[in-house]
Amino acid sequence: MDRNNWPEMISKSNMKHLWTIILACMLLCSCTNGRTGEATEGDTLSLRHARHVCAVKCADIVSIDIRNPWDTTALLRSIQVKVPVKCAAIYTATHAALLEELGVSEHIGGIFDTKYLRNSHLREDIAKGNIRDLGTSNAVNIEQVMDLQPDLLMPSPYESQGGYGRLEQMGIPIMECADYMEVSPLARAEWIRVYGMLFGVEQRADCLFNEIEQRYNGLKNLASTCKERPRLLTERPLSGTWHVPNGESTTGILYRDAGADYLFADIPGSGASALSIEMVLNRAMHADLWLIKSFGPLTKEQIIDDTPACKHIPARLLVCNTEEVPFFEETPFHPEYLLENLISVLHPELGVKAKHEYFR
Numbered sequence: 001m002d003r004n005n006w007p008e009m010i011s012k013s014n015m016k017h018l019w020t021i022i023l024a025c026m027l028l029c030s031c032t033n034g035r036t037g038e039a040t041e042g043d044t045l046s047l048r049h050a051r052h053v054c055a056v057k058c059a060d061i062v063s064i065d066i067r068n069p070w071d072t073t074a075l076l077r078s079i080q081v082k083v084p085v086k087c088a089a090i091y092t093a094t095h096a097a098l099l100e101e102l103g104v105s106e107h108i109g110g111i112f113d114t115k116y117l118r119n120s121h122l123r124e125d126i127a128k129g130n131i132r133d134l135g136t137s138n139a140v141n142i143e144q145v146m147d148l149q150p151d152l153l154m155p156s157p158y159e160s161q162g163g164y165g166r167l168e169q170m171g172i173p174i175m176e177c178a179d180y181m182e183v184s185p186l187a188r189a190e191w192i193r194v195y196g197m198l199f200g201v202e203q204r205a206d207c208l209f210n211e212i213e214q215r216y217n218g219l220k221n222l223a224s225t226c227k228e229r230p231r232l233l234t235e236r237p238l239s240g241t242w243h244v245p246n247g248e249s250t251t252g253i254l255y256r257d258a259g260a261d262y263l264f265a266d267i268p269g270s271g272a273s274a275l276s277i278e279m280v281l282n283r284a285m286h287a288d289l290w291l292i293k294s295f296g297p298l299t300k301e302q303i304i305d306d307t308p309a310c311k312h313i314p315a316r317l318l319v320c321n322t323e324e325v326p327f328f329e330e331t332p333f334h335p336e337y338l339l340e341n342l343i344s345v346l347h348p349e350l351g352v353k354a355k356h357e358y359f360r
Contacts, residue, residue: 042056042057042058042059042061042063043056043057043058044056045057045193045194045197047190047193048186048190048213049182049183049184049186049187049189049190049213050179050182050183050187050188050190050191050194051067051182051183051187052066052067052069052076052178052179052181052182052183052187053065053066053067053178053179053191053194054067055194055197057083057197060082060083061080061081061082061083062080062081062083062197062198063078063079063080064077064078064079064080064081064175064194065077065078066078066175066176066178069178069181069182069270069271070159070181076157076176076178077174077175077176079173079174079175080173081151081152081173081175081198082151083197083198083199083200084107084198084199084200084201085107085151085152085198085199085200086107086151087107087109087148087149087150087151087152088107088108088109088150088151088152088153088154088199089109089110089111089112089134089145089148089150089152089153089154089172090108090110090111090112090154091111091112091113091137091153091154091155091156091177092112092113092116092156092177092328093111093113093116093117093118093119093328093329094156094328094329094332094333095154095156095177095195096108096111096117096119096122096329097119097122097326097329097330098192098195098333099195099199100119100121100122101208101333102192102195102196102199102201102204102205102208103201103204104199104200104201105121105122105125107199108122108125108131109131109132109148109150110131110132110133110134110144110145110148110150111126111131111132111133111134112134112135112136112137112140113136113137114126114133116328117329118325118326118329119326119329132144132148134148137155137156140165140166140167142166142167145167145170146170149172150172151172151173152172152173152174152175152198153167153172153173153174153175154175154177155174155176155177156176156177156178156180157176157177157178159271175198177191179191179332180250180332181270181271182250182270183248183250183270184250184253185216185250185251185253185254185257185335185339186212186213186216186335187250188250188332188333188335189209189212189213189216189332189333189334189335190209191333192205192208192209192212192333193205193206193209196208212333212334212335212336215336216257216335216336216339219257219336219339219340219343219352220257220339222343222350222352223257223258223259223339223343223346223347223350224259225350226259226346226347226349226350229259229260229261230259230260230261230288230289230346230347231260231261231263231286231287231288231289231315232255232260232261232262232263232287232288232289232290232291232346233263233280233283233284233287233289233290233291233313233315234251234255234262234264234290234291234292235291235292235293236292236303236307236310237277237280237306237307237310240277241274241275241276241277242274242275242276242277242279242280243272243273243274243275244264244267244272244273244275244280245264245271245272246264246267246268246269246270246271246272246273247262247264247265247266247267247268248268248269248270249269249270249271249272250270250335252264252265252267254335254338254339254342255342257339258339258342258343258346258347259343259346259347260289260342260346263283263284263286263287264283277307277309281309281310281312281313284310284313284315285312285313285314287313287314287315288315288316289315289316289318289345289346290313290315290316290317290318291318291319291320291359292317292318292319292320293319293320293322293327294319294320294321294322295321295322295323296321296323297319297321298319298321300317303317318345318359318360319359319360320358320359320360321360325357325358327358330356331358334356337354337355337356337358338356338358340352340354340355340356341354341356341357341358341359342359345359
């Protein structure tokens with residue numbers, strides 16, 4: 001191929017894609033996990049597990065690159081944030097609870113979707129007006145956000161989102177919390193250290209993550225000694241579709257680490273897949289244990305009433321009532337809590353007594 005003809009062969013769209021790849025390579029090179037190195041423009045946070053985020057601190061500015069988990073050749077977002085953040089708008093109960101645990105809840109200016117918030121301290125602050133109710137993630141109270149003027153917006157992105165509407169025009173840095181699409185439970189939990197850097201509590205965040213990592217690995221090693229792996233089914237059909245975690249998702253990996261033979265471990269990729277009820281039932285007939293998360297009480301009889309074909313599933317059912325149990329506030333950044341609970345029900349012979357019971 002004649003190199004002189006290359007400029008004619010590269011269209012504008014290809015050039016755009018090329019620059020995207022270059023940016024992604026810069027992210028990978030500057031954020032090599034487990035490698036300390038010297039940063040020419042600041043101190044790079046050395047991450048041991050996380051793959052989708054890079055944070056570099058220079059004086060009172062933190063530069064963050066977030067890799068697109070649905071297209072790992074591209075960047076999802078690149079932002080610069082003045083630290084420590086004094087006022088943040090939080091989209092999920094998960095991240096609000098983490099900031100409360102890190103001791104920086106006074107810097108939570110507002111929270112979206114507050115009806116899902118179980119944390120009593122944060123609910124009390126909302127009732128007192130110390131934290132604003134910003135509406136829902138699908139129906140943002142723009143006036144409240146404009147009046148709050150936060151230093152940082154912290155939404156959880158999803159594939160093919162298409163931006164954040166009027167919020168994009170306010171000039172507020174948007175930290176897209178794509179931690180839930182990480183490559184492992186510990187990779188997601190390690191974002192604790194990124195959030196700690198943003199809010200000026202790096203040492204506290206590092207200590208917390210080190211404790212989580214040590215406990216998780218200890219439990220994982222214990223579960224690896226089990227002689228049998230119970231066949232595990234999860235979730236339930238809704239509106240004719242059965243969403244199951246993929247085998248390489250943080251949840252799928254956690255099931256494996258707990259010593260389960262997860263029935264959909266062969267589905268590649270992170271995130272979840274929408275399957276037909278028939279496809280799930282073909283495997284469900286061999287399940288030993290069935291785990292379901294439900295907002296409110298749920299019985300097997302209720303499931304059968306909704307989907308009669310489920311009556312043939314032989315598995316023992318355990319339900320996590322997220323209306324009463326802080327599952328979504330605790331387990332994303334404390335995977336060791338959930339791992340302990342799963343080992344206790346999957347392998348009672350190992351003698352693990354769970355301090356945090358989610359599935360009962």
